[in-house]
Amino acid sequence: MDINFNGIPVFKGLQKPLEFMGIRGRFLTYAAGAIGLSFLGFLLSSILFGKLVGFIVMVCLAAVGIISIYVKQRSGLHSKKRHHGIYFFYKMYDR
Template identity: 35%
Template sequence: MEEKCFFLYKGLKKPLVFKGLKGKYIYYAGGSFAGTMVLGIILSKVIGFFVGIVLALGIGAGLIWNVFRLQKTKGLFNKTLTKNEIFMMPVRIKLKQKYKPK
């Protein structure tokens, strides 16, 4: 039997990439897939085999689509923007007016 190989590409200072997913989103997609498998088993026992499997596949496809959407909109790194603070190490200065760069 022939073994299947999947290549995980990681370059210098680049995130881990697998099937179009990068970094932490690989784990999110894996968790969504595993959750869909468990949900499929539960729904097939409760509702009925075919209806439960179809419903679980629909929910799983939505979860995977959401992971790709999150990757596209949020990116790999979450950075919050504070509009009324200037950070000068180690002091934090609060501004009374909004800071407008020239």
């Protein structure tokens, strides 16, 4: 939806949910954290063990982070615990 303001189109808000490369909403910050953590893992392990080991650690940390984000994303942006079964509540209020 564009609104003209003195002949200039003005766009208000996002028309679609925020998504980047298949990662939606709040999971974008998780992805940035996972990539940052993998970079730090690369730095530490390359200092301690060498650059090849650092690269392997970086790739493994990034892969684990991105895969876990995709798995969590499948349960939804607002994932909640779902209890299955029938529950009976006794004495909800006093008589």
